[in-house]
Amino acid sequence: MKIKLRDEEREFESGVTTLDIAKSISEGLARVAVCGKINGEELIDLNLPITEDCSLEIITNKSPEYAEVLRHSTAHVLAQAVKTIFPTAKLWVGPATKDGFYYDIDFKTPISNDDLPVIEDEMNKIIKANFDIVRKEVTKADAIKIMKENNEPYKVELIEGFDDHEMITTYTQGDYIEVCRGPHIKSTGMIKAFKLTKISGAYLKGDSKNKMLTRIYGVVFDKKSEMDEYFKNLEEAMKRDHRKLGKDLGIFMFDELIGRGLPVWLPKGFLLRRTLTDYIMNKELALGYKHVMTPSLGNINLYKTSGHWAHYQSSMFPAMEVEDEGYVLRPMNCPHHMVIFKAFQHSYRDLPLRIAEIANDFRYEASGTLVGLERVRAFSQNDCHIFCTPEQIKSEVEGVIKLILDVYKDFGFKNYKFRLSLRDVNNKDKYFGNDELWEKSEKALREILNANKVNYYEAVGEAAFYGPKIDVQVVSALGHDITLSTIQLDYQLPEKFELEYVDENNNKCRPVVIHRAVFGSLDRSIAFILEETKGNLPTWIAPVQVKVISVSEKSASYAEGVAKQLEIKGIRIELDNSDERIGYKIRSAQLEKVPYMFILGENEANSNKVSIRKRSGEEINNISLEEAYKMIKEDIDEKRISN
């Protein structure tokens, strides 16, 4: 008898059970079949003998989808435990997530973190009881009846939304029944390593107008060792959190007297910023960008013209009234740049015109969303608006993609993803412009990405209100998905500002605008750089590149001389001539994560040499200052990432 498995077809004796097959393909491990499909139909009983040729998709603990099934099933156990301890609690939904699961529950009286161990104990009892998880198909009417009997109004509401003729599945474990699409593990005893991690609020159905439920988060793993690994990684991520590194390295600070979400850049942080802005502006200049400087404030009519006031007001600081005029802090720079374009006559020969700026922007972000430099209320963008003809869109967008990739290469960024951000057609009033234009723009960006063989994914509902975007997404140490760079195609603002250029036939034409930012937020980019490098900033951007350390007072003046010479050559140095011991000074420099230390004692002074200790611990002793400088200069010029 032939049975077709996922990747192979195998011969089995008639009467073999699914469970036997599962055991054979999961290499004899004790915990095997979870669930599966036979000829595309959901399996009800894994112990049923199979007597005919068939195709079988079994999920075992070797299958890629096992982790998700396990997470989802653990969420059910969580729900069962909660209902046992708090019978009045009402359940909403409990899906698996990227690395765990959660369950949204409406508690009669709010629970606290102290309740988590109690719930965990109850879950352990359920796991120990090893209830079979039994699947059953019921009609919609029956499902509603069951959930009404169980006093689960949210579940009833959920089922009412389903198709009338749809068969609904229930899963039962012990005295607990839940309506669920599945699949699930075979029995509760298969859960070996789990932990409830945190508790938070979450809006019902993800809508901030709705009631807030209590969300309990947890993680579950196939093995205890995997869970230990997970928590170890979390700890590591905390260490490279830019908020910690920024404080330890003296990069930036916040102060409540200055205001929340308003970063203060300290001397070392400012040096870092300046290095980045010099770098990107030089690159842009070489590509024909024209830098401008415009005020951080604008008349409210500017934003009424652009449409930002209508669409973006809730994220803007409220207007200030001065002599019957309203002014706002700008949340973005597009309108200012539109006005610059409009102020002059343009020939098609001038296009593309790339107006760029390192600009300060202010956004009134909800207080609960502020996160270090990741999400702030005052930030700087390395912004540019490219005014071009429709024919130039392709080459201009390609140019920006190339620039982004170039910059990422220089910084050694590897873990990023391109995202094509599209509008949500079910929510059209969020966007300006007609369907035709949107479809055209989205298609154009997609084609450019495809033509340039860029790996990307599409995301509906992530577009700007004036057009689709190509975003570059990264994941922060905290696990947040954040945008680093963006390219946006815009037909709307040129229309709003009535921008024009004259083409070769002397016709007035409307340009297209490409908004782009490589460092969509300089602040956020620095946060990401800190986290990616764990604070070990590559020499070319390190605020202090060389720490010159004298061994004792006897070599202090020699150290000062060396420091001076390096400084003259443009190396960012700091001199440590304090009367601490050498070990102490090295430790301090090491904690500051300075790439190079020059250790200068009497030996070096007498032979006119320098001894170097790198951040990695590597020592290079007794070389000439020229050699040392050459080595560091090469490091800087090549923008080496490794330390």
Added chain:
RNA sequence: GCUGAUGUGGCUUAGCCGGUAAAGCACCACCUUGGUAAGGUGGAGACCACGGGUUCGAGUCCCGUCAUCAGCUCCA
């Protein structure tokens, strides 16, 4: 903004059941001039986020405000 938690010298933290604050690092002084991750001694520094309340008495209990943290909604 919402839900929950937290808030002690510059930093990291201790402070049991309410009896007017403890340590390490950092800082200052003195001693030490020492070769690759912390030399020694001494000193200064906190009305315990802020404002109310309960109490004979509050860092500790209660309420409010502000800020921070986690998540939700939102987002560069």
